[in-house]
Amino acid sequence: MDPRLHWGNNQRAAYRSLDALIPMRLLLTLLLLPLPALAQAPEIRVQVTPRQHTVLSSELAGKIVEMAVREGESFRKGDRLVAFDCAMHRARLDNAAAAEEAAAKKLESVGKLDKLNAVSGLELSDSAAKLAMARAELSMARTLVQRCTIAAPFAGRVAERKAQAHEYVPEGKELLAIYDDGAFELEMIVPSRWLAWLKPGQPFSLRVDETGQDYGAEVARLSGRVDPVSQSVKVFGRIQGKADGLLPGMSGTARLTPPAGATP
DSSP states (O other): OOHHHHHHHHHHHHHHHHHHHHHHHHHHHHHHSOOOGGGSOOEEEEEEEESSEEEEEOSSOEEEEEEOOOTTOEEOTTOEEEEEOOHHHHHHHHHHHHHHHHHHHHHHHHHHHHHTTOSOHHHHHHHHHHHHHHHHHHHHHHHHHHTTEEEOSSSEEEEEEOSOTTOEEOTTOEEEEEEOTTOEEEEEEEEGGGGGTOOTTOEEEEEETTTOOEEEEEEEEEEEEEETTTTEEEEEEEESSOOTTOOTTOEEEEEOOOOTTOOO
16 A cells, blocks of 8 residues: 555544544533633622721810720720829819809898898899809819710720820820721622612621631611712621621622622
8 A cells, every 4th residue: 555545544533533532622621611700709899897986085185194995905885094184173173163152152142132122133133143154164164074084985995096194185186096896897899780789688708808717797788879980889788796806907808699680
């Protein structure tokens, strides 16, 4: 047989074998490809924020004599967090209390004389006005004394100390940044087209980057406006169950599964 014919037959057989392998290779390639995006729950970046947080500021100018908590420490509602030197304000309170007592006695005395027609009506009115002024001064002095201490408005933790004990601070000076560590919110930005199916109460899963832990969560509420530039809307969620290990500022990934037929 002509060697060229033998070589040609072998070549055609090899091509037929290769043609048979191509569909198998294509099938294996398709099986190894990741699932389409539509089959996966969309992933959205999430930031953890405390539901209650505030910065406590000085309501009067004075010297701090006590800062009862340090950064990271916990406290209960009503605990005294900051105390000021209140000696001068207490002295003014005592003075106001004495002035109020004297004005009350003076009015009582003038009232008795008025019943005997021994004083004029103008003097009676003047005594009554002085008593009202003394009571106002007493109320102001009590308020200043109350402001000598700052109590915790809710239970939580200290995020930052902005002043130190023995420091003289002006009125309005920021002292402590605090937050409620018992209730966190989850903030995320999602496409505005999700408003067609994303509703309060919808469950989703959360994985926190810093801890690697997974949490069950649900949509709590939706923002009241859509950003017209990015066509996005802010969504707020809440953790279902305990939120142990979470801190403000942590971030993670939320997976929200749209209902059947909805476009993610």
